[in-house]
Amino acid sequence: MSASSGPERHTSAAPAIELRGISKSFGPVQANKDISIRVMPGTIHGIIGENGAGKSTLMSILYGFYKADKGEIFIAGRKTEIPDSQAAIAAGIGMVFQHFKLVENFTVLENIVLGAEEGWLLRPSLAKARRSLLDLASEYGLNVDPDAVIEDLGVGMQQRVEILKALYRQADILILDEPTGVLTPSEADQLFRILDRLRAEGKTIVLITHKLREIMDITDTVSVMRRGEMTATVRTSETSPAELAELMVGRKVLLRVDKTPARPGATVLEIRGLHVSDEKGVERVKGIDLTVRAGEIVGIAGVAGNGQSELLELLGGMRGGKGAVLLNGAPLDLAGPHADGRGRRNRGIAHVPEDRQREGLIMDFHAWENVAFGYHHDPAYRSGVLMNNAALRADTDAKIEKFDIRPANGWQTARNFSGGNQQKIVVAREIERNPDLLLIGQPTRGVDIGAIEFIHKQIMALRDQGKAILLVSVELEEILSLSDRVAVMFDGHIMGERLPGETDEKELGLLMAGVSGQSDPLAAVN
Amino acid sequence: MEKMPRWADVVLIPLISLILAAAISAVVILAIGEDPVAAVRLMVDGALGSTYGWGYTLYYATNFMFTGLAVAVAFHARLFNIGGEGQAMLGGLGVALVALYVPWPHWSFALIFAVAGAALFGAVWAAVPAYLQARRGSHIVITTIMFNFIAAAVLNYVLVNLLRPAGSMDPASARFPEAVHLPTLHEMLAPFGIAFSKAAPANVSLLVALLACLLVWLLIWRTRLGYEIRAYGHSETGALYAGISPFKITMIAMIISGALAGMMAINNVMGEAERLVLNATEGAGFIGIAVALMGRSHPFGVFLAAILFGFLYQGGAELALWTSIPRELIVVIQALVILFTGALDNMVRMPLEALFLRLRKRRA
Numbered sequence: 001m002s003a004s005s006g007p008e009r010h011t012s013a014a015p016a017i018e019l020r021g022i023s024k025s026f027g028p029v030q031a032n033k034d035i036s037i038r039v040m041p042g043t044i045h046g047i048i049g050e051n052g053a054g055k056s057t058l059m060s061i062l063y064g065f066y067k068a069d070k071g072e073i074f075i076a077g078r079k080t081e082i083p084d085s086q087a088a089i090a091a092g093i094g095m096v097f098q099h100f101k102l103v104e105n106f107t108v109l110e111n112i113v114l115g116a117e118e119g120w121l122l123r124p125s126l127a128k129a130r131r132s133l134l135d136l137a138s139e140y141g142l143n144v145d146p147d148a149v150i151e152d153l154g155v156g157m158q159q160r161v162e163i164l165k166a167l168y169r170q171a172d173i174l175i176l177d178e179p180t181g182v183l184t185p186s187e188a189d190q191l192f193r194i195l196d197r198l199r200a201e202g203k204t205i206v207l208i209t210h211k212l213r214e215i216m217d218i219t220d221t222v223s224v225m226r227r228g229e230m231t232a233t234v235r236t237s238e239t240s241p242a243e244l245a246e247l248m249v250g251r252k253v254l255l256r257v258d259k260t261p262a263r264p265g266a267t268v269l270e271i272r273g274l275h276v277s278d279e280k281g282v283e284r285v286k287g288i289d290l291t292v293r294a295g296e297i298v299g300i301a302g303v304a305g306n307g308q309s310e311l312l313e314l315l316g317g318m319r320g321g322k323g324a325v326l327l328n329g330a331p332l333d334l335a336g337p338h339a340d341g342r343g344r345r346n347r348g349i350a351h352v353p354e355d356r357q358r359e360g361l362i363m364d365f366h367a368w369e370n371v372a373f374g375y376h377h378d379p380a381y382r383s384g385v386l387m388n389n390a391a392l393r394a395d396t397d398a399k400i401e402k403f404d405i406r407p408a409n410g411w412q413t414a415r416n417f418s419g420g421n422q423q424k425i426v427v428a429r430e431i432e433r434n435p436d437l438l439l440i441g442q443p444t445r446g447v448d449i450g451a452i453e454f455i456h457k458q459i460m461a462l463r464d465q466g467k468a469i470l471l472v473s474v475e476l477e478e479i480l481s482l483s484d485r486v487a488v489m490f491d492g493h494i495m496g497e498r499l500p501g502e503t504d505e506k507e508l509g510l511l512m513a514g515v516s517g518q519s520d521p522l523a524a525v526n
Numbered sequence: 527m528e529k530m531p532r533w534a535d536v537v538l539i540p541l542i543s544l545i546l547a548a549a550i551s552a553v554v555i556l557a558i559g560e561d562p563v564a565a566v567r568l569m570v571d572g573a574l575g576s577t578y579g580w581g582y583t584l585y586y587a588t589n590f591m592f593t594g595l596a597v598a599v600a601f602h603a604r605l606f607n608i609g610g611e612g613q614a615m616l617g618g619l620g621v622a623l624v625a626l627y628v629p630w631p632h633w634s635f636a637l638i639f640a641v642a643g644a645a646l647f648g649a650v651w652a653a654v655p656a657y658l659q660a661r662r663g664s665h666i667v668i669t670t671i672m673f674n675f676i677a678a679a680v681l682n683y684v685l686v687n688l689l690r691p692a693g694s695m696d697p698a699s700a701r702f703p704e705a706v707h708l709p710t711l712h713e714m715l716a717p718f719g720i721a722f723s724k725a726a727p728a729n730v731s732l733l734v735a736l737l738a739c740l741l742v743w744l745l746i747w748r749t750r751l752g753y754e755i756r757a758y759g760h761s762e763t764g765a766l767y768a769g770i771s772p773f774k775i776t777m778i779a780m781i782i783s784g785a786l787a788g789m790m791a792i793n794n795v796m797g798e799a800e801r802l803v804l805n806a807t808e809g810a811g812f813i814g815i816a817v818a819l820m821g822r823s824h825p826f827g828v829f830l831a832a833i834l835f836g837f838l839y840q841g842g843a844e845l846a847l848w849t850s851i852p853r854e855l856i857v858v859i860q861a862l863v864i865l866f867t868g869a870l871d872n873m874v875r876m877p878l879e880a881l882f883l884r885l886r887k888r889r890a
């Protein structure tokens with residue numbers, strides 16, 4: 001893809017967006033410190049930074065969700081006040097959120113008109129929208145069936161609707177917040193082609209991401225944020241991923257995991273013909289077979305929502321299912337009183353859940369209370385009928401030390417730790433149990449690069465102790481760099497298993513989209 | 527980082543809320559042409575100025591401690607138990623059966639079994655809505671409210687048709703035998719040479735309530751069950767992850783809650799009336815909600831809030847007795863206290879947090 005050769009109009013026109021000295025604090029946290037950027041029209045500007053670096057805050061200020069404490073905004077050279085999102089839209093700014101804001105049971109057309117209806121009757125607005133939708137489709141190659149209902153559309157299509165919504169409101173500036181988080185690699189490529197086209201038509205695009213590859217692929221200029229400050233703005237063609245990573249973290253980082261060859265032992269986990277349904281009774285895992293041996297990491301790749309979460313939840317005792325699951329040769333209960341998290345822990349299964357804030361931690365509990373979470377029946381944490389909080393706190397201090405959790409204060413509530421340190425609390429708790437099988441879901445979602453490095457090392461170390469690890473992640477890079485074997489899930493089935501050394505993102509991407517190597521009846525689905 | 531010091535959260539915010547409530551109450555009293563300063567003096571004098579006043583204040587406070595703890599325990603499991611009133615009524619039935627039909631040699635035995643009876647009846651009355659919520663998804667707020675009405679009807683039926691002594695026109699049980707008479711504060715303090723009003727109803731139940739505060743504190747903050755209750759209350763998906771059964775916690779939390787509400791009956795039925803009458807609870811079950819809210823669902827907070835509401839009840843009664851301030855105004859004052867300490871908490875909290883932040887920044 002031709003990406004870095006953006007139009008060179010920098011000298012003639014006024015910047016499409018100019019921020020001068022933007023500062024914003026939430027309580028004691030300064031989310032943005034004196035930030036200034038200039039984005040030229042007809043370019044793609046990347047904003048990269050770790051979670052909590054202040055990227056989203058900055059864009060929310062630009063979109064009128066927050067008011068800056070200090071600073072000025074200039075749009076197309078004119079000083080502009082943006083008190084709310086209506087003002088942002090009026091100024092020609094459109095935003096595509098990470099989590100789409102679409103009405104699921106409305107059609108594409110209805111969603112596009114929503115909030116931009118004119119007059120009392122809906123019909124004229126819809127007719128007008130239909131006409132301009134056709135224009136937009138031909139102009140930018142954004143083809144969507146206007147009468148399709150949103151919930152029937154794939155994620156990539158839904159994202160297009162979001163982009164169309166912004167364009168319909170005459171946006172000249174598009175802000176995309178982590179747009180590829182939910183896309184398969186091929187959908188991401190399609191998105192980038194669309195962005196390319198929009199740039200060629202003179203639109204200005206701000207791309208917020210934490211993926212270095214995307215920045216390198218498509219942006220003209222890139223700004224790096226760290227701890228609320230803009231640490232650098234550089235031309236993409238004049239930088240490298242390693243340099244950007246260093247700017248993001250403030251020190252040199254290993255982008256690849258040092259991995260020694262696995263020495264797999266006996267089978268620890270054996271899954272045969274497993275079916276799992278979600279709470280609505282919809283079958284999400286449709287008869288899979290999988291084994292994980294001691295001393296190996298099996299990664300499950302797939303776009304979110306293809307049954308990986310349900311598989312992990314079943315193994316973690318959070319939901320029931322049908323089929324056979326053997327742990328060290330003995331069957332696991334898939335229903336009944338012992339098919340719960342406590343029963344699983346007693347069998348030697350540790351579980352780092354996908355969503356640490358809703359599942360893995362109680363956000364309002366102190367760190368030391370969270371260290372017992374799930375293991376609160378452990379006799380080591382007990383004295384008589386009461387809990388032995390002193391022992392628990394001592395254990396917490398040891399884990400804080402060993403896992404370098406910051407701030408090193410066990411009395412702080414989980415909520416007040418950063419994402420990376422929250423995850424370290426969960427990982428420390430589960431790994432230190434010395435489990436036979438570790439289930440780990442999205443180990444580094446919302447975790448800063450420094451902590452990613454650390455968590456990956458811990459996972460590798462556990463593997464090298466001869467433990468079985470089942471990894472679920474939507475980050476293909478993470479799957480490829482950690483796993484010894486990769487299984488791809490699509491629509492509740494395992495589409496195939498590959499060795500990371502013998503496959504690439506493209507092949508896995510096809511499997512993730514339901515296209516299997518052999519002719520497979522499932523390829524017809526979707 | 528914490529937004530403000532803990533003492534400000536625990537002491538300053540309730541204090542400011544109370545002062546605001548008092549200020550608006552003063553305005554209301556002024557508006558109806560009475561003197562707020564005199565009114566306050568009368569309330570303080572009536573509730574705290576004599577051992578008689580104290581006796582009533584503590585008597586009410588005992589009721590509110592039980593019902594406040596009941597609401598607080600359920601609230602830790604994020605269950606809103608509005609049914610304290612009904613559970614306390616049923617608890618009264620349990621106490622009456624224990625007191626009337628067993629020949630007790632000494633009040634202490636009677637008290638232990640009355641506590642058990644009250645707790646059992648209250649617990650059963652709370653367990654039904656708990657089961658309906660846990661298994662059938664019927665919202666516990668709705669069902670516990672409904673159960674208040676059912677409890678009133680049941681009690682009405684039992685009193686009129688079963689417990690009413692033959693020939694009596696009064697829908698009340700027979701007077702409890704002398705042997706189950708609970709010592710009042712007057713009788714308890716006399717051996718120590720402390721003169722306490724003979725007429726005030728405060729009794730040994732106060733000590734049971736204090737013990738209950740302590741036990742609830744231990745339960746919630748020091749036991750595995752309390753840990754599970756709190757974890758479930760904060761996050762249901764988290765509880766599922768940790769292997770904590772939502773069904774089990776819902777049932778247990780509501781059973782404990784109902785038992786605590788029921789136990790209020792040892793104070794008002796056994797300690798004061800010494801027979802079971804209609805509407806013996808006098809709304810204490812609902813006051814418990816405000817007490818738990820104001821006490822931040824912490825047993826010590828519940829204790830303080832119960833004393834405050836005891837004071838408002840007794841002071842308010844005095845006010846109605848000695849001035850032309852109507853009884854309804856007392857309800858207004860109580861409502862203002864509930865409004866400011868409970869519902870409008872953020873109104874005080876946010877500016878205060880901003881203030882502490884600015885102070886800290888200046889120091890830094």
